[in-house]
Amino acid sequence: MEYSRRDHRTSRRLLVGAVVLLCLGAAASGQLSDDFYDDSCPDLDSIVQARVSAAMKAEARMGASLLRLHFHDCFVNGCDGSILLDGPDSEKLAAPNLNSVRGYEVIDAIKADLEKACPGIVSCADVVAYAAKYGVLLSGGPDYDVLLGRRDGLAANQSGANRNLPSPFSSISVITQRFKDVGLNTNDVVVLSGAHTIGRSRCVLFSNRLANFSATSSVDPTLDSSLASSLQQLCKGGDGNQTADLDAGSADAFDNHYYKNLLAKKGLLSSDQGLFSSPDGVNATKALVQAYSYNSQRFLCDFGDAMVKMGNIAPLTGSAGQIRKKCRAAN
Numbered sequence: 238m239e240y241s242r243r244d245h246r247t248s249r250r251l252l253v254g255a256v257v258l259l260c261l262g263a264a265a266s267g268q269l270s271d272d273f274y275d276d277s278c279p280d281l282d283s284i285v286q287a288r289v290s291a292a293m294k295a296e297a298r299m300g301a302s303l304l305r306l307h308f309h310d311c312f313v314n315g316c317d318g319s320i321l322l323d324g325p326d327s328e329k330l331a332a333p334n335l336n337s338v339r340g341y342e343v344i345d346a347i348k349a350d351l352e353k354a355c356p357g358i359v360s361c362a363d364v365v366a367y368a369a370k371y372g373v374l375l376s377g378g379p380d381y382d383v384l385l386g387r388r389d390g391l392a393a394n395q396s397g398a399n400r401n402l403p404s405p406f407s408s409i410s411v412i413t414q415r416f417k418d419v420g421l422n423t424n425d426v427v428v429l430s431g432a433h434t435i436g437r438s439r440c441v442l443f444s445n446r447l448a449n450f451s452a453t454s455s456v457d458p459t460l461d462s463s464l465a466s467s468l469q470q471l472c473k474g475g476d477g478n479q480t481a482d483l484d485a486g487s488a489d490a491f492d493n494h495y496y497k498n499l500l501a502k503k504g505l506l507s508s509d510q511g512l513f514s515s516p517d518g519v520n521a522t523k524a525l526v527q528a529y530s531y532n533s534q535r536f537l538c539d540f541g542d543a544m545v546k547m548g549n550i551a552p553l554t555g556s557a558g559q560i561r562k563k564c565r566a567a568n
Contacts, residue, residue, distance in 0.1 A: 260379065260538035268554040269384035273363075278355035281367070288347045289371040292340075297489045300372035301436025302339040307369035308432070308547070309338055310362070312419055313397045315551025317390030318362035321564040324393065331398035336478070337439070341565075344368060348564050361564035362387035366548050373544070376435050378491030381541030384548060388558030391567045405442050405506040409515050409522060412508060419550045421543075427512055427525040428539045429547065433483040433505075434495035441477030443468070443506050459514040461502040468505075481505060493537075496530035 274281045292299040310320040313328055320328045321344060328334055329341075344364055351359045363385045370383045403415040409426075416426050446457035447469050456465045464485065471479055482488035483505050484495045495509075504510030512522045529536040559568055 260381075260541055269386045269549060269552060271382035271384055273385035274355075274359060278351065278358045280354045281351065281359060284350045284354060285347055285364070285367045286371055288343060288350065289368055290375060292343045292346075293372070293375050297376075298436055299340060299343065300376040300491075301432070301483075303343060303365075303368045303372035304432050305436065306338055306340045306344070307365050308429070309334060309398070309402060310365050311547055311550045312402050312415070314390055314394050315419075315553070316362055316366060316387055316548055317551075317553050317558060318360060318365055318387075318561070318564060319390040319393045320398075321361055321365070322390075322393040322567070323565045326393050326395045328393045328395055328398040331395045331402070333402040333404065334398060340368070344564055348561075352562065357560055357562070359560070360387050360389045360558070361561050362389050362552070362558075364564070369544070373491060373540075376489065376491040378435075379537040379541040381544060384545060386552075386554055388553040388555075389561045389564075389567075390553060390558055403508070405438075405508040406445070407508060409508070409511045413521070421547065421550075423521045424525060424539070425543050425546065427522050427529070428536065428543045430509060430512060431493070431495050431529065431536055431540055433509055434487065434493070435489060435491055436483050437480040437488065438483050438505055439477055440468075440472035440479045440481070443481070444472050444477065446507055447472060457507065457510075459502055459507075459510050460504075464503050483509070491537075493529050493533040496526050496536070499526050500530055 289300070289303065306320065307316070309328070310316055310318060313319060320334070320338070321341065322328070329338065344361065347364050347368060348359075348361060351364070366383050366385070366387070370381065374380050401415060401418065403412045407415075413423055413426050416422065421429075446460050447465060448455055450457045456462070468481060471481055484498060485503055485505070486498070487494035498504055499510060499513040502510065502514065504513070513526045562568055
C-alpha cells in the first residue's frame, strides 16, 4: 500500500501524544488546504522539518524567532511573505522589526532546498507559515495542520508595519483593537500571546518598567520585585540589546508556564503582564489567563487553532501574487 504524506501527518500526530489527539483542530478555509502540495512537492514537510531542526539545534531560540516572523508577516498586508522583501520600503526596517525579527536566513535555506526539489511551486509565504509550525512543534508545542496555498505579495509595506503591529508598550485595549483589525478576537490575543512561552526579549522593550515608571513608583508595581532586581542588573549600563527570557524558568519549553508567571507578576513585557493586571485587560483577559494557567491541554489545543486562524489573514491565492524564486525580491 502507498504511504502518503497524509498518512505521515496522521502517524506524526499520533506520536506527538494525547495533546493532539484531544484537539479538534481547525478546518480548511477558503482556497487554503493542508494537502495543497501533496502531489506537486511531496518532500515539503521533510525539507522544512530538517532545516528548522538544524537551526534549532544550533540555537533553541530560533523556534520562537520563526514563530514571531510568521506573526509579523500576517499582521501587515496579510500572510503574503512581504516581511521577507528587501529594499527601501522593507518591513525589516520598520521599528517593530529592526534588530528584532530574526530567522530570515532559515527561510532562505528552506526556499533554496525547495527550489531544487520542486522549482517554482512553494510560495515564500507558505514557507514562513510552515517553518513557524515546526518552531512550535520542535519546542514541545502542539502539532497542527498548516493550511497552504498562499501566493507571495509583490511589495512590502514599511509604514503598515510601523502602524499595525501590536506594541509591547501598548495598552491591552489598543492591542485588542490591532487584533480586531485583522479579524482576530480577544481570546486570540490571550492565546497567541502565549507564544511568549518561548524566546527572549531585549532590555529596550521592558526597561521602562524598571526605573522612573511613574510619579508614585520607580518600578512597575505589577512586576515581581525579585524579578525586577535581576532585570535591573541585566540591563544596567543602558545596553538595550541585552536579552532576558520571556518566560522565566521555562524559556525553551512550549508550555503554559507563561500564564503561571502572569499570575505571579512575572510577565516580562508590560503587554504580557497587562493581560492579567492591567485595568483595561482584567475583565476581558484575566479569566482566560487563569484558565490557561490551570489547563495546559486547553492552551495547547487553542493555540494550534489560533495559529491556523492567524495564518488565514488575507492570503493571496489563485491568480493573485506570485511564487517568488527568491524570498527577498519579487520575480
